Amino acid sequence: MKGLLNRAAVVWDEVGPPMLYVYMLGMMAVIAGILTTAMTLQYVEGELPCPLCLLQRAAMLGVCFGIIQQFRHGFSYTNTGVSLIFSVFLLIVSVRQTLLDIYPRPGHEYVGSAVFGLHMPVWSVIIAVCLITAIAFQLIVWGGQSPSREKRVSHYPSLRAIARVLSFYVIAVGVINFVSVGVQCKFNQCHTFSYQLLD
Amino acid sequence: MMFIVFAVLALALVVGGLGHRRLSLCLIFLFFVLAVKQFLWEIYSPDYGFRMPWIQVQLMNDNAVSASTV
Numbered sequence: 001m002k003g004l005l006n007r008a009a010v011v012w013d014e015v016g017p018p019m020l021y022v023y024m025l026g027m028m029a030v031i032a033g034i035l036t037t038a039m040t041l042q043y044v045e046g047e048l049p050c051p052l053c054l055l056q057r058a059a060m061l062g063v064c065f066g067i068i069q070q071f072r073h074g075f076s077y078t079n080t081g082v083s084l085i086f087s088v089f090l091l092i093v094s095v096r097q098t099l100l101d102i103y104p105r106p107g108h109e110y111v112g113s114a115v116f117g118l119h120m121p122v123w124s125v126i127i128a129v130c131l132i133t134a135i136a137f138q139l140i141v142w143g144g145q146s147p148s149r150e151k152r153v154s155h156y157p158s159l160r161a162i163a164r165v166l167s168f169y170v171i172a173v174g175v176i177n178f179v180s181v182g183v184q185c186k187f188n189q190c191h192t193f194s195y196q197l198l199d
Numbered sequence: 200m201m202f203i204v205f206a207v208l209a210l211a212l213v214v215g216g217l218g219h220r221r222l223s224l225c226l227i228f229l230f231f232v233l234a235v236k237q238f239l240w241e242i243y244s245p246d247y248g249f250r251m252p253w254i255q256v257q258l259m260n261d262n263a264v265s266a267s268t269v
Contacts, residue, residue, distance in 0.1 A: 051241045054201055058208055058234055065215055065227055073220055082227060089231070093238055100242070103253045171212045178202075178209035185201050 017151040020075060020142045021159045027134055028067045028166055031060050034127060035173050038120070039180075047113065048184060048192040052097040056124045057177060059093060062086030063131060064170045071163040074152045075142070080135060087131040094124030200240070204233045 035057060041047045049057065066083030070076070098121045101108050115123065153160045183197040184190060207230040215223030243249060 051201060055234060055238055058204060061208055061212065062227065065212060068215055072215065072218060089234065096242055099251055099254055105253060167216060171216045174209045174212040178205040181205040182202050187202055190201050
């Protein structure tokens with residue numbers, strides 16, 4: 001029995017680190033997909049994001065920052081903490097926005113169209129809860145495993161290539177959003193009527 | 200202000216992507232502080248402050264409580 005457990009521990013030390021990187025790649029791919037959908041709705045459908053929507057995008061990019069650092073410098077609790085704090089920030093902003101518009105009043109209704117019957121801030125609450133749960137699960141499964149900290153993503157060439165492409169894509173999304181906010185808000189307060197730089 | 204928040208975020212992402220860990224962590228911390236400040240500024244209302252009176256439930260008076268428990 002003890003030998004079997006030792007054997008299982010050896011196998012887990014081998015497969016654990018690449019599984020962790022696949023797991024984090026999955027998390028970042030989902031966030032990149034959500035941000036891409038939000039940007040498509042903005043640029044194709046003409047639905048300008050509200051200020052709190054922009055902060056939710058920024059929080060998601062903050063979560064991605066922590067994951068990119070995991071790929072760049074290896075697994076550490078500092079990077080996990082960065083992702084976690086931005087997940088909590090996303091939850092606070094999205095819950096506040098949901099509560100802000102939950103009771104219909106003049107000038108207070110959900111911005112943009114509903115996706116599967118739910119508006120963006122409500123989706124953001126679900127996304128934030130999923131992210132916090134995913135990070136907790138990550139710490140439970142890989143938190144105590146030292147090989148995860150020793151074996152960087154560079155040990156696995158195919159995973160490294162995917163991580164590089166996805167990291168570059170997320171950084172590009174961040175830069176595009178920065179330019180977009182400049183066009184939408186300039187140095188003024190943001191609103192959803194028009195792009196202030198183009199007026 | 201939102202422009203500055205996103206400028207710091209984009210800079211943190213680019214610097215972090217280039218591998219400058221300490222500088223990028225400083226920038227992401229600065230971004231976090233600015234984002235929290237921006238959030239508090241956005242939700243503050245001159246009339247309500249940070250409260251949300253439109254979702255406050257009416258407090259039940261003692262009579263209603265005693266009537267419901269009968």
